[in-house]
Amino acid sequence: MKKRILSPALACLCFLLLPALAAAGPAVTISSVQVQPGALSTRLIMETDGPLVIQKAFYLPESPLTLALDVSTARTSQAPAVPASGASLIRDIQVQKSGEQDLRFLLRLSERVPYRVISEQGRTVVELNAIQRSNGRYLIDAETQSRLDQHADGEIFLSHLAYSASADKIAVRARMTGQAVAQVFALENPTRLVVDLFDTLLSAGAQSLPLNEPASAVQRVRVAQFQIADPRPITRMVFDLKEAGPYTLETRDSEVVVSFSAASGTAVNTAAPTAAAGPPAPADMPAKSAPKADPPPAPKPQATPTPPPVRESPPVVQEKKTTVISESQEDVFKPRTISAEQEVYSGEILSLRVKDADLKDVALYLADQAGLNIVFDPEVRGTVTCDLREVPWDQILDLVLKQNKMGKVIEGNVLRIAPVSVLTREEDEQRRMRESRELAGPLTVKTYTLSYSKARDVATLLQNKISTRGEIIVDERTNTLLISEVRDKLDLLERLIGVVDTPTPQVSIEARIVEATATFVRNLGIQWGFRGIADPFYGNATSVQFPNKVLVDGALIPQGIVTKGIGGPLGGYGINLPAPAFNTALGFSFANVLDTFRLDVALSALETGGDGKIVSLPKITTQNNLQAEIIQGRQIPVQTVANFTVTTRYVNAALELRATPQITAEGTVIMLLEIQNNAADFANLVNGIPPITTQSAKTTVMVPDGGTTVIGGIYRTEDSVTRERVPFLHQIPILGSAFKNFAKTKQSRELLIFITPRIVK
Numbered sequence: 001m002k003k004r005i006l007s008p009a010l011a012c013l014c015f016l017l018l019p020a021l022a023a024a025g026p027a028v029t030i031s032s033v034q035v036q037p038g039a040l041s042t043r044l045i046m047e048t049d050g051p052l053v054i055q056k057a058f059y060l061p062e063s064p065l066t067l068a069l070d071v072s073t074a075r076t077s078q079a080p081a082v083p084a085s086g087a088s089l090i091r092d093i094q095v096q097k098s099g100e101q102d103l104r105f106l107l108r109l110s111e112r113v114p115y116r117v118i119s120e121q122g123r124t125v126v127e128l129n130a131i132q133r134s135n136g137r138y139l140i141d142a143e144t145q146s147r148l149d150q151h152a153d154g155e156i157f158l159s160h161l162a163y164s165a166s167a168d169k170i171a172v173r174a175r176m177t178g179q180a181v182a183q184v185f186a187l188e189n190p191t192r193l194v195v196d197l198f199d200t201l202l203s204a205g206a207q208s209l210p211l212n213e214p215a216s217a218v219q220r221v222r223v224a225q226f227q228i229a230d231p232r233p234i235t236r237m238v239f240d241l242k243e244a245g246p247y248t249l250e251t252r253d254s255e256v257v258v259s260f261s262a263a264s265g266t267a268v269n270t271a272a273p274t275a276a277a278g279p280p281a282p283a284d285m286p287a288k289s290a291p292k293a294d295p296p297p298a299p300k301p302q303a304t305p306t307p308p309p310v311r312e313s314p315p316v317v318q319e320k321k322t323t324v325i326s327e328s329q330e331d332v333f334k335p336r337t338i339s340a341e342q343e344v345y346s347g348e349i350l351s352l353r354v355k356d357a358d359l360k361d362v363a364l365y366l367a368d369q370a371g372l373n374i375v376f377d378p379e380v381r382g383t384v385t386c387d388l389r390e391v392p393w394d395q396i397l398d399l400v401l402k403q404n405k406m407g408k409v410i411e412g413n414v415l416r417i418a419p420v421s422v423l424t425r426e427e428d429e430q431r432r433m434r435e436s437r438e439l440a441g442p443l444t445v446k447t448y449t450l451s452y453s454k455a456r457d458v459a460t461l462l463q464n465k466i467s468t469r470g471e472i473i474v475d476e477r478t479n480t481l482l483i484s485e486v487r488d489k490l491d492l493l494e495r496l497i498g499v500v501d502t503p504t505p506q507v508s509i510e511a512r513i514v515e516a517t518a519t520f521v522r523n524l525g526i527q528w529g530f531r532g533i534a535d536p537f538y539g540n541a542t543s544v545q546f547p548n549k550v551l552v553d554g555a556l557i558p559q560g561i562v563t564k565g566i567g568g569p570l571g572g573y574g575i576n577l578p579a580p581a582f583n584t585a586l587g588f589s590f591a592n593v594l595d596t597f598r599l600d601v602a603l604s605a606l607e608t609g610g611d612g613k614i615v616s617l618p619k620i621t622t623q624n625n626l627q628a629e630i631i632q633g634r635q636i637p638v639q640t641v642a643n644f645t646v647t648t649r650y651v652n653a654a655l656e657l658r659a660t661p662q663i664t665a666e667g668t669v670i671m672l673l674e675i676q677n678n679a680a681d682f683a684n685l686v687n688g689i690p691p692i693t694t695q696s697a698k699t700t701v702m703v704p705d706g707g708t709t710v711i712g713g714i715y716r717t718e719d720s721v722t723r724e725r726v727p728f729l730h731q732i733p734i735l736g737s738a739f740k741n742f743a744k745t746k747q748s749r750e751l752l753i754f755i756t757p758r759i760v761k
Contacts, residue, residue, distance in 0.1 A: 030076035040141050040185040043089065044107065046128040048074075052124045054117055057246055064112055069105040069126065070098065080105075086190045089128045111164050112244045114186050114193050129186040129193070138227075144183045148198060148232075153183050154267075158235050161223055163211060163570040170216045172209070174223065174237065177202065177255050184744060186244070193218075193239040195258060196226065196453045200235040208727050215246045217260045225346070230423040249459040347394035353387045359404050366397050377418030380406060443469060443488040448481045448494075453501045461500060462493055469597045504623045505759060507661040507669055512754040513616040513677050515695070518747070520609045525579035525741035527565045528603040529555035529572060538594050555600065568600035577724050577741040579604040611676065616677060618657040620761065627660040627672075636680055638689055653680040653692055661757060666703050670756040673699045697753050718747040 046052065056070040080093035094110040111131060116709045118125040156178040160395050161174045164558040180197040187194060202225045226236035239258065250257040260488045293737040334468045339410060350371060352363060359382035366408070367374040370393055382404030387394055401408055451460060455474045462472060468490050473482040483493060534540050554571035565578030577586075582604035591598040622628030633654020642646050654707040658674040675697045680690040697712040725740030732739070 024096045030074055030103075033076065033080040033092050033093070033095075035080070035082050035088055035093070035106075037138055038130075038141055039129055040132070040183070042089040042210050044080075044093075044105075044128070046124045046126075048123060054124070057111060057117060057126075059245070063108075065109050067109060067115065067128075071105065072104045073100065073101045074468055076103065087128055094167060105120050107664070114191075114241065114244045114247055116184075116249060123155060125215050127184075129184055129611060131191075132186045133188065135648045140183065144181060144198075151199065154178075154199070155233060156180050156197075156200045156519070158197065158200055158223065159203050161207050161209055161221070163209060163221070165216065167210075169259050169261050170211060170213055170218065171257055172211075172218075172221050172237075174256045176255055178252055180256065182239070182249060182251050182256060186386050189245050191241045193241060193258075193380055195237040195239075195249065195256070197235045197237070197256065199232055199266045201225065201228075201233050202235050217242050239517075239720050291384070309732075320511040344399075345392040345395040347392035349390050350393045350396060351389045351391070352396055353386050355382045358382075358687075359384055359400065359406070362400055363397065363415075363417055366393050370415075371394050372413055372415045374417065375689070376414045378417070379419050380417055380420065382406065404748050441488070443484050444487055444490055445482065445484045446490065446494075448483065448497055448501075449478050450481065450497070453504045455481050458497060458500050462496060465489070465493060467498065477498070477739070484579070497526045504625075505625050505663055506621055507663065508619070508621040508758045509657075509658050509659045509661060509671065510617070510627070510756045510758070511617040511626070511673075511675055511677065512653070512756070513614075513618075513695075514752045514754070515614040515616075515677075515749075516750045517612040520746040521581075521606065523579035523582055523604075523606040523741075524745045525565065525577055525582065525604040526738060527568075527573040527576050527578050527604070528600060528738065529568065529570050529574040529576075529595070530599045531555055531570055532597040534596070538596050541594055564603050565604060568602060570598060571599050573600065573602065575739060577655050577726075577727065578602070578737070578741045579606050580722065581743060582606040616655050618655060618675075620657060620659065622659065622661065624661060624663050627658060629656070629658045631656045633678070634680065634693070651680045651692060652676075653690075663759060664702070667759070669705060669759065670700065670702045671755065671757060673755060675753055678689050695751055701753065703756065705757065705759045708754055710752060711752045712751075714749075714751040716749045720745045 012592070013698045016214075028048050028050040030046050030052070031047050032045075034047075036043040036045055042083065043411060052074060053072050054069055055072050058068055060066045060068055078094065082088065082090055082093055082096065089109050089111070090107055091110055095109075096106065098102045100103045107126075107128075109535045113131055115126060115128045135601065138675070154174050156176050160175040161172070162175070163170060165171075169276060174197075178752065180200045183196045183198070185194050185196075186192065202223065207223045209223075211218055211220060219242055221240075223237045224236055224238075225233070227234040233666050237256075237258070239260075244327040246255075248259045255716050341672075350366075350369060352362070360376055362378060362384045363376070364374060371726055376590075384397075384400045384403070385399065388399075397408065405420055406417055409416045409418075409423060446616065455476060459472045459474050462483075466472060470483070470485040470489060473484075474480075475482065481497070482488065485493060532550070532552040534542055536549065542550065552576035552585075555568075555570035556576055564572070565576060566587060569588055569589050583606050585602060585604045587600070587602040589598065589600045589739050618632070619632050620628045620630045631654050633652065633656075634649040636653050637648050637650055640649070654676075656674075656676040659674040662670040664670060677695040679693045681693050682690045684691055695714070699711050700708060701711055703709050722743040722745075723740055729739040730736045751754075
């Protein structure tokens with residue numbers, strides 16, 4: 001009997017202790033916590049050795065910029081690493097113990113943003129979507145690009161949009177014909193979460209789905225075709241949020257589900273990956289679809305309507321791990337439309353064939369297809385006869401209204417149809433009412449002291465934006481604008497001033513002018529002469545009667561003219577070919593005892609060589625798009641006489657640098673440059689005025705910030721050989737060298753001009 005009572009008691013005790021034993025199980029170890037900044041989002045990555053459960057994720061009420069993550073049954077020994085770069089949304093991370101085995105992560109953010117929790121194999125990721133604020137080309141992050149490279153399902157069609165709500169969350173479902181690649185980012189004013197579906201076409205035109213759920217964090221969802229092609233179609237879903245908070249995103253085979261929590265904190269179970277297909281909506285969550293008829297089957301790609309004119313796109317952020325869809329070089333030079341007014345039809349594709357149908361009946365049918373309410377002006381009348389196939393409903397409506405001289409106005413979800421004359425008259429009255437309200441409103445006088453722009457220049461820009469009652473007064477002494485204007489116009493002027501009065505970046509421009517010269521001169525010359533006498537006076541007469549006395553003179557004896565070269569005992573030389581210029585001379589004189597025969601020889605030579613280098617380094621700093629000039633040197637006075645009037649003007653013989661920089665969006669600098677390196681040549685005066693040796697360059701170049709380029713260079717070389725010689729005799733082998741001289745000159749001059757711009761940070 002005791003055993004029968006003891007067995008049920010032990011079973012009950014084990015059942016009661018089972019949750020406690022399970023809770024006391026081994027804790028999940030978080031081996032590393034890292035922050036990864038990105039262009040569209042910042043990720044908190046937690047590497048674990050098992051499935052991690054985040055019980056709750058919420059913004060602290062007392063600190064709206066602090067995101068709290070409650071993690072159960074976990075431990076960590078590594079301090080989170082926050083990057084020093086300012087690109088991260090996370091400013092600081094604190095880890096606190098909230099129980100024996102529970103942790104709380106406190107993330108101090110720079111701003112409040114939407115976030116989601118993603119569970120992957122061996123790690124848990126908290127993705128914080130950064131608010132995008134500047135416009136630019138479309139950006140795809142590295143992870144999305146990797147998924148796109150592996151995605152080969154072809155084009156997908158989004159056919160239907162619906163939502164389901166419960167007490168704690170609301171889920172928006174987009175039905176599709178395949179599984180798409182999604183990318184998420186956030187926008188502001190108001191806070192919006194954007195989900196882009198790649199390789200996806202919208203088969204039924206733009207849709208808007210109001211979410212009338214008081215406890216929901218999202219107000220409305222809109223879907224439209226953001227991009228048809230070039231390079232791929234993109235369908236965009238925009239969620240208007242009441243405040244930034246948690247969400248989940250699931251991409252399934254036939255739908256995309258985006259869920260939002262109804263409370264400020266949300267329980268997030270990350271034991272299974274969020275990308276897996278979730279269970280269907282329970283029976284107590286009835287599906288609520290958009291107010292429109294069931295869409296037709298997906299049309300062919302060429303029948304897809306054009307995207308609506310309003311686009312919301314993320315900016316380009318300079319990030320290493322991103323891929324930017326940029327234009328090709330050829331596309332840059334193609335003509336493009338900057339501004340154009342055209343009617344864009346994006347309604348549902350319909351076919352209509354009627355004969356003598358009443359205009360009101362046709363309009364009622366089209367409004368019913370579009371899910372719009374309709375109101376007719378009392379003067380609306382007419383008939384319709386048409387046969388239209390696969391035409392957007394809004395284009396059909398425009399055609400039938402134009403045929404009957406009617407027009408339309410859509411206000412919210414109400415379509416109003418009236419004669420064109422009535423609508424035109426109403427628009428004129430509305431415009432006159434706005435103008436009269438503007439003219440009748442009170443004037444406001446405000447002063448704006450400008451910091452970076454000239455008040456008179458800004459006033460000129462604003463003149464065509466003021467009203468007839470407005471007035472702008474410029475105080476140049478304090479650089480202040482005094483504006484008297486109505487409130488509506490004053491707000492516009494204030495925004496324009498904020499755009500114009502911004503600091504102008506500065507550029508430091510450094511030029512380097514390098515001039516190198518090399519000279520080499522070699523001169524060789526010879527002078528020689530002789531004299532011989534046979535005379536009875538010297539006792540060396542010839543043995544014949546004629547000639548008995550002989551005088552041979554091979555010396556050039558000057559008569560009042562200085563002989564070039566060096567002199568000798570004979571007073572001159574028969575072969576007088578000294579070096580053109582020499583610094584070395586050697587003379588020989590040979591004679592017999594009676595001095596009846598004498599030979600004089602003189603050798604002259606010169607060899608010089610030299611290398612020179614001149615480096616000029618002008619440097620100047622100026623503002624963007626403003627010319628700067630720097631000059632260093634001397635001015636040469638030049639006098640001219642005209643009509644008995646002496647005029648003196650000064651010519652620069654100086655080093656001059658003139659530069660006008662322009663900073664581009666890519667960080668390069670375009671410069672209009674004019675460089676002159678002039679010098680006065682006092683060795684060759686003309687009427688007492690030295691000529692000017694000029695070296696100059698004028699060009700326009702584009703150089704990276706801090707880069708150096710050669711904008712010009714001149715290389716000049718002179719090589720000359722001069723010979724003076726005695727005709728015919730210089731051709732005698734070996735002995736011919738005694739009948740000629742030699743002069744060789746070689747000069748080289750090299751000029752290089754370098755330029756280096758640096759943007760002053």
